[in-house]
Amino acid sequence: MSNGRVSPIELYLGSGRAHNVVQRQAGTVEMTWQRHPGTDGSGVSWSLSRFRTSGPDSVEVASSRNSGFVFTQVVLKGGFQAELACGRRYQDSAPGLIRPSVSGALYRFGAGDNAIFGALVSLETVKDWFGGPVPKGIRPLLEGGSNTYHRARALPVHLRQALMTALSNNSPLGRRMVSAAAQQILGFHLQSLCEDGVPNVTPLAGSLARDAHALLQECPEDPPSLAEIANQFGVSPRRLDRAYRVEFGISFNRSLQQVRLAAICAALQEGMPIKVVAHRFGYSSVSNFSSAFRRWTGLPPRQWLERQAASRT
Missing domain, CATH: 1.10.10.60 (Homeodomain-like)
Structure with missing residues (x-):
């Protein structure tokens, strides 16, 4: 995973409510990161990251965010392989839900232009969403502790398409539409955990x-x-x-x-x-x-x- 050039980029992923736009240059890699905090009452924040590289390149993104959150990602352009700071790896084809024990990751890009959408929510907000007893399949996600939680799952095409449509909307309601799409994506992954607390297909079948x-x-x-x-x-x-x-x-x-x-x-x-x-x-x-x-x-x-x-x- 870490073979080849590695460009370290430090990025402060704080919890402030103001929009953040960050640009970084490290070696042959240029990164632009834009964050939209959850100001619509949903508790969901989302971000757009763009990595331009001479390809292939590896980019190490360091973060100071605490571990009390869960996130997922959607590739908009290009693609990546990722290795969390704890050593857990995941693919862009099925990122699923991730609750890292340590924030930060190493990304490997093969394409020259890569764009990633991220949706994030705190564990406390997830718990509040259920408004009562948390389903059994969700409990391991909320337990926290020193271990990373990751349940790989691919995103249905129609949810990705809805996200792309929302991102292309420049009307005054555009950001609310993107926020709604982010909530749907997180909701899909959470609902999947409710329905199947344990996978009901073999890892090989899922890979196929x-x-x-x-x-x-x-x-x-x-x-x-x-x-x-x-x-x-x-x-x-x-x-x-x-x-x-x-x-x-x-x-x-x-x-x-x-x-x-x-x-x-x-x-x-x-x-x-x-x-x-x-x-x-x-x-x-x-x-x-x-x-x-x-x-x-x-x-x-x-x-x-x-x-x-x-x-x-």
């Missing part, structure tokens, strides 16, 4: 589910089917779909649709002509593509683009 998701994201224009991936992995489609549902909270086929929609929306927002997008994603005509897009979003592509542009002004 994450690998299947990675294959979807690699080729959203013509993604492999559940049966094709299951055959490649040497497992039954039913077993793979079950593991996928546990890992992502959604069926493989439903996730396939969401991955394709996210890629289509990204292509349209990047300025790709509608006719080209339709052809690229396998539609026989622009009319068929527009009809499918309307079923997904409630709007035809051109009107959807106009709505997106208006939300950013």
Whole structure:
């Protein structure tokens, strides 16, 4: 994990209520970190971090924050592998919930431009959210102590897409929308702990589910089917779909649709002509593509683009 260049960056992650914007330069790495404290009464704070590197690079982020919190992360661009100060490692594909015993981490980046969204809440706030007895599956998270708590779990595509939409909204309500998305993401992970205090798929099955998701994201224009991936992995489609549902909270086929929609929306927002997008994603005509897009979003592509542009002004 720590092989290659390591650029140390000290970052004070305090608990003040003012917005913080920090820029750091260390060796070949440039970091920008922006924090938005929880001022809407939810107790959730969120942050945006951007790392520009000559790649691959390792970045050590030191922090003075105490250990009474839990956080999760969502990759917006690029990707990373992380090693907490305590030695626990996690992947960007399934960060889940993390309560570190010691704040700070070492990040390894392969891409030159990386963006990470972070959502954080105190353990006391999590306890208050339940308004009574805490479910059994949540108790290990709240116990604290000297051990790091980490439950790996991937984030469903629709929650990531909702976050991306909120982040692109520059209206006066934009930050509230991002805060709401952060609460949904944390709520998803907490609800998962309530439903399955112990994992109900093997670590291998969970790993296969994450690998299947990675294959979807690699080729959203013509993604492999559940049966094709299951055959490649040497497992039954039913077993793979079950593991996928546990890992992502959604069926493989439903996730396939969401991955394709996210890629289509990204292509349209990047300025790709509608006719080209339709052809690229396998539609026989622009009319068929527009009809499918309307079923997904409630709007035809051109009107959807106009709505997106208006939300950013």
